[in-house]
Amino acid sequence: MAHKLQSEIRKKLIDAFTKSKEEYLSGQYLANLIGCSRTAVWKHIEELRKEGFELEAVRRKGYRITKTPEKVTPDEIRLGLQTETLGRQIHHEESVDSTQKIAHRLAYEGAQEGTVIIAEEQLSGRGRMDRRWHSPKSTGVWMSVILRPNIPPPKAPQLTLITAVAVVQAIEELTDLTPQIKWPNDILMNGKKVTGILTELQADADRIISIIIGIGINVNQELDDYPDELKDIATSISIEKGEKLSRAELIRVLLAKLENLYKLYLDKGFYPIKLLWESYAVSIGKNLTARTITGSIYGKALGITEDGVLMIEDSSGKVHHVYSADIEL
Ligand code: BTN
CATH class of the missing domain: 2.30.30.100 (SH3 type barrels.)
Incomplete structure (x- = not known):
């Protein structure tokens, strides 16, 4: 409980710093905001520093964040997150078997729509058709998202296609690269795989209880980081772009794109998504x-x-x- 309270308070702090952007926030302002003493605020700021945030503290002005850590912790992702539902609950783990496994458990226990599970490393990352998904430490986005759409189970694969479009849009927004989609769920750059999507279901015969969308994006791996059998078929954003990309920023943009497309889909159906998907698809007409x-x-x-x-x-x-x-x- 105490731990939960702490993370709720840090969530409030991060939201306040997100809104204030470059402005300083005074200790008193933060104390009022979270309903505690200025000494307690200082302790929370120290906790953020331990997570890798750098904060400047200036007398009479207050605090502001000057540097964020290269981890994908909930605080780091929330700083600047523009969504209403997706990523409002984030579970971050250093090392897990598979984020899919955790997501299934949390979904079963009633986790709210939009809950996200992120790991720095997966020891048994799962791919489609029972394949392994190579998920080395702190180089990629290894993430599962829980959705609860009110759609019949046969329509669930559409969520894979929606996610693929969101990933392409996010990469295009942050880089000058132009990824392409290979049906149903591979995202390619220069013919090599940069992202895989695995959609799994918890459903009754006629009703979806939850959809777990697993997204694996190769972000900052170098070619040498890949085992030999993957070198010819896999790539990463940094290999293609020639420089590293902030994983947290990529996650923020991706969650925002996914939320927009998901809303569009629930509102207008699959047709607008189909058009977008086809415009990015590598295989159509071939x-x-x-x-x-x-x-x-x-x-x-x-x-x-x-x-x-x-x-x-x-x-x-x-x-x-x-x-x-x-x-x-
Ligand atoms: C594929 O292309 O075969 C799908 C790969 C999906 C990998 C992601 S990484 C996060 C989530 N957890 C897993 O174990 N798998 C998915």
Whole structure:
């Protein structure tokens, strides 16, 4: 309880510094805001310093933040976060098996919509089709988001496509790179994978209880950080951009984009998302092979249906609907 109270107070402090931007906030102002003494404010400021924040304290003016830590702690992410729901509850862990696993437990226990679980490192990061997801320490965004949309279970894959669009928009906003989406959920740069998305469900037959969206973004890895088997197929934003990017800023922008697209989707349906998704897709109009569990389909990708299903036209003119597959371009 005491711990919870402390983090609630720090949340208030961070929100105040977010609003004040470069301005100083006086000790008295902060004390009134959180309803404690100025000495207690000072103790909270010391806690923020321990987390890696640098704060300037000037007599008669007060405090302001001058530098933020390169961690993805809740305080660091909240500083400047522009969302209403997503990321309002953040669980940050140093090292976990998989953020998906924690998200499933929290969702089951009733976590509110928009709860985010972030880890610096995952020891058994999960990918699609039971693959491993390489998640080394403090170099990427390893994050799960809990959503509770009121939609029928078959529509859940649409959330993967919404997330892919949000990731592309976030990377485009922060860099001059132009990532592309490979159906259904890979984000590529120069043909190599920079992001993977894994959408999992807690549902009854006719009702979604929660959707857990797992997002893995390779941000600050160098080529040498990858094991040999990944070197030819994976890349990171910093490899492509030539410099490092703040993971916390990327998370903030991504959560804002995802929230906007999610609202648009709940309000207007999938059609506007479909148009955006197709505008970023690498495979549409191209010939490709889709390897499904029942066999391979070769043909031209026509686009996606209203439900996010890939349509492939084979040489006989027959159109196949592909729900789940590995795509080779
Ligand atoms: C894929 O492309 O196969 C999907 C990869 C998804 C990786 C993310 S990282 C955060 C979350 N936790 C996991 O264990 N997996 C997802």
